[in-house]
Amino acid sequence: MLAARYYGIKDIRIEKLPKPTCNSKEVLIKVAYAGICGSDLHIYRKGMFVSSVPEIMGHEFSGVVEEVGAGVTGLQPGDHVVGDPRVSCGDCRWCRQEKVNLCPDLGFIGEVCPGCFAEYLVLNEERLLKVPPGVELFKAALVEPLAVALHAVGKANLSPLEALGIIGAGPVGLLTLLVARPFVKQILVIDRVPARFELARRLGADRVIQMLPKNPSEQVDVVVEAAGTGATLRGALKWLKPGGRLVMAGLYEGSVPVEPNDILEKELKIDGTNAYERLDLEKAISLIASGQVDVRPLISHILTLESAAEGFLMLTSPDIDVVKILLAPAPAVD
Ligand SMILES: [Zn+2]
Ligand SMILES: [Zn+2]
Numbered sequence: 001m002l003a004a005r006y007y008g009i010k011d012i013r014i015e016k017l018p019k020p021t022c023n024s025k026e027v028l029i030k031v032a033y034a035g036i037c038g039s040d041l042h043i044y045r046k047g048m049f050v051s052s053v054p055e056i057m058g059h060e061f062s063g064v065v066e067e068v069g070a071g072v073t074g075l076q077p078g079d080h081v082v083g084d085p086r087v088s089c090g091d092c093r094w095c096r097q098e099k100v101n102l103c104p105d106l107g108f109i110g111e112v113c114p115g116c117f118a119e120y121l122v123l124n125e126e127r128l129l130k131v132p133p134g135v136e137l138f139k140a141a142l143v144e145p146l147a148v149a150l151h152a153v154g155k156a157n158l159s160p161l162e163a164l165g166i167i168g169a170g171p172v173g174l175l176t177l178l179v180a181r182p183f184v185k186q187i188l189v190i191d192r193v194p195a196r197f198e199l200a201r202r203l204g205a206d207r208v209i210q211m212l213p214k215n216p217s218e219q220v221d222v223v224v225e226a227a228g229t230g231a232t233l234r235g236a237l238k239w240l241k242p243g244g245r246l247v248m249a250g251l252y253e254g255s256v257p258v259e260p261n262d263i264l265e266k267e268l269k270i271d272g273t274n275a276y277e278r279l280d281l282e283k284a285i286s287l288i289a290s291g292q293v294d295v296r297p298l299i300s301h302i303l304t305l306e307s308a309a310e311g312f313l314m315l316t317s318p319d320i321d322v323v324k325i326l327l328a329p330a331p332a333v334d
Pocket of ligand 2: 104
């Protein structure tokens with residue numbers, strides 16, 4: 001089968017590898033669509049998260065069950081599935097309480113074991129969720145990032161008269177906008193790329209701006225920071241009203257300076273978010289299946305698996321208008 005493997009910073013190679021086989025509790029999945037995530041860009045640019053190289057990248061996917069192990073009871077060939085790509089120790093206090101996202105050893109497929117930028121992938125049955133028939137698989141590939149947004153919005157604890165600020169109009173920021181829209185009075189989005197303004201407006205933003213507002217009258221009750229830079233984190237602390245809440249949903253590439261007195265003087269409340277819980281994934285499937293959340297406008301490109309490296313180049317070039325790239329593995333060649 002073909003797979004896109006990470007060899008080191010900015011080094012992704014398309015290779016032919018043996019098709020994986022499944023053990024008793026495992027399932028062989030033919031990948032339909034696989035999304036390139038912001039965390040994949042951190043791997044690409046900085047070599048973060050990956051425990052050994054070379055490794056097949058990717059943790060966001062939809063696919064079709066091709067084979068099941070003898071001990072698999074809940075899935076059969078032909079079922080449509082998405083993954084719960086979290087890999088945890090299974091034994092700590094948080095894993096035992098089903099708070100897997102808090103496991104100190106949390107990793108993801110595509111980082112600590114083979115991922116989904118391949119024609120096939122094998123996962124334990126427990127790490128798969130069924131997608132109802134009729135849901136288009138390209139939409140189902142966005143279940144995982146939608147779960148990230150659901151987890152962030154859950155932490156934000158929004159109320160109807162509030163104003164929400166979203167920093168970053170990438171996939172997580174825009175999915176946060178879609179999920180939060182029914183629950184708040186006003187949503188403002190900040191992004192430095194004007195090409196994304198129209199999309200953010202179309203998805204329900206009341207205002208889209210390029211720079212952080214300086215006027216205190218434009219401060220907001222809640223900020224979801226989905227860009228993950230020092231400047232945007234500092235900006236989020238300035239943008240919040242006294243007593244405001246910050247939800248951190250962007251990943252940082254190292255330590256960044258902040259002005260802590262902004263937190264003290266305004267008595268801000270800060271929530272970290274790490275991925276999602278199983279319930280967020282289940283909710284994401286039902287929101288996409290019911291049509292309550294339409295993820296289609298976020299999918300800016302569908303590329304072949306062979307073009308994976310080109311997809312990473314596009315996502316790391318500041319001038320290219322791109323939101324979510326899906327890779328569609330070509331038909332099996334073996
Ligand atoms: Zn992701
Ligand atoms: Zn654990």
